[in-house]
Amino acid sequence: MSKTMKAIRMYAPRDLRLEQVPVPQIRKDEVLIKVMAVGICGSDIPRINELGAYISPITPGHEFAGEIVQVGSDIKNFKAGDRVTVPPILPCFRCEYCEQGHYALCKDYKYYGSRNDGAFAQYLAVPEPNLLKIADNVTYEAAATTDPLANALHGVKRSGFKPGDSACVVGCGAIGLFALQYMKAKGATTVVAVDVNDKKLESAKNCGADVAINGLDDDVVEQIAAATDGGADVVIDASGFPIAQHNAIMATAKHGTTVLLGISHKPLELSEKCVDQLMRGEQAVVGSWNSFSSPFPGWEWTHGVECLADGTIDAEKVITHKLPLADVPDIFDKIYKKEIFFNKILFLPWVD
Template structure:
């Protein structure tokens, strides 16, 4: 049993919680079914499962079109209702998937993997494409692995952490660029003969990399945004003009769901992990017991040490 801290959790917990209180965060998690309702048939007590935190309304125009990620009135465990930084979670039977013998820590990362797969599957990667991944944290590293499986030719990872770039290289990136040492826009232009990349995927949620995506792509290329923006973005004249002068295609990727719910992002993700084609636990940098959850958020707030994926373990951390 395990629960991950998502990149969206710290701003909510440490800055502005916009949902009802009292509240329990945590929406990336796996566990064991402890109890079932009398009409539940798809799972039984003792089943090992991964949770799907998103609860579509199934009534709005987007749900009826199978675009569940865009639901107008969805529920969300760990935000609108109690989440997984706890010993027990109440969840609909339709919102769990079996994981078989998959490690609980791997399974707790299926949700962010599904988010990455939502982007990779929908950006339209062609075999041999040159792709830049801006941001090499958990999401970037998951995207890199998905791109490799999808047939991308050259994957360029950009970050400001040598450790995360090294990990990205181990997980499938062909070229790594530390933006603290090298101008990534100039370097990518150099690597592509001045043309730019076929696809840029923004995974950092930084206004810097969000603009750089518009500066490193070739004509008729595609840009996908997976990182959440936490500040206003001001574009340079060149970046904005590139959108229409190069006829760029900009796509946003929100959540991780499609039809039939929860979607191929989840089912393919689980299969790829079980087949050993995607590595998840290797990205975990820190583990905390449930009682020490506050220490995890203090570490994130203070940034006294580098971290990647952080897991909360209700059963405690092995010493």
């Protein structure tokens, strides 16, 4: 095996370089993964185009799948040749939140692509608790989307969704599209999709949405109510826009639940009518953060890979690009300049 590999290194926001770097050395409790597919997460876009990461330079990327090619001496349940995907958090497993199984709230965690080198590279070293086998019929491309799928499943779980509920998803990026595919497959009566982009609404219809509504319409709330017999039992906001969050609460049924999942970094003001409806309708508003539960990495991940294997989820309906690693700098530049339409963008580090 070669001692060096291709990797994308970020030196500063918008300064990404394709470089030749050493292949990581594995510890006894790690395996070496040959990265076959890695996605751009919604969170990578502000990190790479504006904010930067916690270390510099860094190899970004945390949504990936690949093949195990080397195994440390302490590894028990995996071998070379296994096909795996990887939850990207490295929790401390010691703090009070980790002890309660709330790994996303860990006080001292590491994370591929933001606090540690990530997967915009040909190889990555990963410890055993972060390995999850994928079925033979699941492609590496599909498996690389397990992270946004697990985020969607965590949001659905937080909503209390059950078969027979009506559902609405606001924001049709990868997480929103996975949430609506899942609820449709699991017996939602009606699934409504809302987005401001008509192409994303087309993807939502392709993913099984019964009704697709443009979020720029004045009467979004009325349209959702009309489609769901007065309000949806579950509304998941995956957009993070305050107006959308407000509409999500307004479009929720009595005794229904609104899930705030999209990151906004903005204040949210509720109108008098909204607060009144929230109280009188005994509605719940809950937050959803990341994708982990106990035992690590949690139901979101183990069920996510099952859903990819049994066809509950079709990841191809969410993937819009499959590109070589060398295209990373150009794609982030195009995203920055708003020059491309995209949903899930994947890079294939072994394809030129």
